[in-house]
Amino acid sequence: MSGLKDYEEAALLSSIWHRNRIVIYSADPEASQRAFYRLKPFIPLYRTIVLCGEFPKELRYIQGAKFIDSGEDDVQKEAFLQSYAEEELGSPPVQIVYFRAGPKTLRNVLGVLPQGWMATTSCKPDLWKDENLKIQYDLKFDGAQVFLLDPVPENMLIEEMIIDETKSCSPGIKEFKVQVKQSEVHLGFKALLNELESGSSLSESYISEMLNIRHRTLDKIIEMGKRERRMDLSSYIQRTAPYIIGFLKDMETFKELYLACIFEGKNLVGYAKYRDIHFPTISIFKILDELEAMAAAAGDSGRLKFVEINTRNIKIILNPSTNLFGFVLESGSNPLMVRYRVEDSLEDLLRRKGNLSDKGGA
Amino acid sequence: MSSPPTTLAQVADRFPLVADQEGFALIVPDGTVLFAKFAGPTPDKVLDHAARLLNSTNAVTSLSSSSVVEQMQVEWEERVLLIKRQKDKSVYIVLIGKKTMNLGLAKILIKDLSLALEKFLNTNKAPQARKEKA
Numbered sequence: 001m002s003g004l005k006d007y008e009e010a011a012l013l014s015s016i017w018h019r020n021r022i023v024i025y026s027a028d029p030e031a032s033q034r035a036f037y038r039l040k041p042f043i044p045l046y047r048t049i050v051l052c053g054e055f056p057k058e059l060r061y062i063q064g065a066k067f068i069d070s071g072e073d074d075v076q077k078e079a080f081l082q083s084y085a086e087e088e089l090g091s092p093p094v095q096i097v098y099f100r101a102g103p104k105t106l107r108n109v110l111g112v113l114p115q116g117w118m119a120t121t122s123c124k125p126d127l128w129k130d131e132n133l134k135i136q137y138d139l140k141f142d143g144a145q146v147f148l149l150d151p152v153p154e155n156m157l158i159e160e161m162i163i164d165e166t167k168s169c170s171p172g173i174k175e176f177k178v179q180v181k182q183s184e185v186h187l188g189f190k191a192l193l194n195e196l197e198s199g200s201s202l203s204e205s206y207i208s209e210m211l212n213i214r215h216r217t218l219d220k221i222i223e224m225g226k227r228e229r230r231m232d233l234s235s236y237i238q239r240t241a242p243y244i245i246g247f248l249k250d251m252e253t254f255k256e257l258y259l260a261c262i263f264e265g266k267n268l269v270g271y272a273k274y275r276d277i278h279f280p281t282i283s284i285f286k287i288l289d290e291l292e293a294m295a296a297a298a299g300d301s302g303r304l305k306f307v308e309i310n311t312r313n314i315k316i317i318l319n320p321s322t323n324l325f326g327f328v329l330e331s332g333s334n335p336l337m338v339r340y341r342v343e344d345s346l347e348d349l350l351r352r353k354g355n356l357s358d359k360g361g362a
Numbered sequence: 363m364s365s366p367p368t369t370l371a372q373v374a375d376r377f378p379l380v381a382d383q384e385g386f387a388l389i390v391p392d393g394t395v396l397f398a399k400f401a402g403p404t405p406d407k408v409l410d411h412a413a414r415l416l417n418s419t420n421a422v423t424s425l426s427s428s429s430v431v432e433q434m435q436v437e438w439e440e441r442v443l444l445i446k447r448q449k450d451k452s453v454y455i456v457l458i459g460k461k462t463m464n465l466g467l468a469k470i471l472i473k474d475l476s477l478a479l480e481k482f483l484n485t486n487k488a489p490q491a492r493k494e495k496a
Contacts, residue, residue, distance in 0.1 A: 279426040286418045294411035295438055298458070302439025309419060309434045313427035328426070 003141040006167070010159040011137065011152045016042040017159070017182060019093070019227050020150035022118040025125065026143060029100055032120035035144035036097070041175035044182040048092045050083060052076060053099035077109045084113060093228040103128040115150070115227065157216050188213060188221040189229070196236055203238040205261070205271035209281060240270055247349040248272040254341065256330040258314065263324040277328060284318060284326050308339065317342055322350070366485065370397045373482045377475050382463040386475070387456045391416040396453065412456045416445065446472045449480055
């Protein structure tokens with residue numbers, strides 16, 4: 001975006017995504033409008049845009065947009081508060097966009113809403129700033145000044161990655177990438193909610209595998225759930241134990257590795273996908289069930305200790321110890337080297353688990 | 363000089379079991395056991411399970427990597443299972459032994475058996491192919 005540093009653009013994306021309050025100021029209303037058009041691709045598509053004030057006619061054609069034409073402050077305030085309250089009942093989150101707001105509107109109408117609005121104005125900040133409307137950050141672009149009224153979100157890793165990735169892309173591609181991620185997070189939240197409503201217990205690893213998302217996306221899903229539905233799902237999700245996270249991070253150095261998974265019984269308690277592969281970890285149990293049946297038929301086989309499966313494209317290693325460990329690797333890697341390295345790493349993990357338990361951690 | 367083998371059994375019979383090996387078999391994942399040679403009575407149920415194991419494992423690997431099992435090694439506390447896919451065929455050599463079986467020797471046996479089978483199948487396929495061409 002012209003005149004903005006990557007960090008600032010990520011902050012704008014994050015602020016809009018997190019429904020922070022934004023005021024776009026310029027003495028020239030056309031410049032504020034232009035700035036709004038630049039920011040519009042950052043508004044998630046699933047949000048209901050509520051247009052107020054002297055909005056440009058072409059915005060009427062935004063799919064699903066609502067219009068509040070009444071000029072009376074009380075009516076507008078009531079309508080906004082009602083839309084805001086309905087979000088908790090499951091209606092799509094609203095994004096209020098107020099064009100050419102005056103100081104009174106900013107203070108008395110928008111100022112009562114804690115989040116979810118942006119406004120353009122040609123009034124200088126001195127005319128509308130108050131206890132509720134404090135400028136936390138301001139940046140300039142396209143002849144307008146953008147005031148962020150809430151602190152910039154602390155964790156902007158995803159936003160920074162999108163901005164960095166799309167640095168040399170066209171606006172259309174950038175919008176696509178932003179919207180895909182926002183929709184993924186939105187749908188992810190709905191999926192988690194449905195799972196919880198159906199009585200399932202959720203672990204971070206299970207979610208990570210089922211939704212094909214990483215840890216940071218799950219964090220974003222939880223954060224957006226708080227911002228858009230005022231629901232905090234974090235206490236319902238069993239987090240991965242720190243020693244398992246450490247182990248999975250260490251395994252990243254294993255360049256042949258596609259994914260690693262750790263089960264406690266049949267519960268997935270650790271999962272990391274290092275490279276793209278479609279491998280439902282639950283299918284491991286199909287193989288183990290057959291092996292168990294075979295061992296029972298043969299008699300006196302004892303406990304299963306190790307399984308290695310080689311195909312033309314992948315290698316699967318299963319290591320049932322106190323937990324069941326599964327690894328999917330590239331084919332062709334030296335089987336003994338891989339096996340020894342995996343076994344060394346497992347020993348490390350068990351040591352770490354022991355140490356952490358001794359200290360009362362994990 | 364001995365005459366070339368004319369049946370799978372004759373091919374397999376040329377390979378003695380290694381120490382602590384319980385036996386080996388040639389099986390197709392659909393459950394057909396082409397040949398089995400075991401120190402004791404042939405464990406039909408075990409071989410049925412081996413075929414089902416291959417079936418399930420192939421289903422898993424086909425889905426995730428469009429490839430089937432080429433080799434498999436399973437270790438229990440008291441037993442070892444080695445499986446190798448015959449080159450370009452859907453026939454698998456399945457070898458079962460006690461934990462004390464020398465894995466290196468067992469793998470050499472599988473390799474030699476695999477080569478002999480390949481030779482046998484090629485020799486027996488050639489007259490058939492010539493016949494079909496004619």
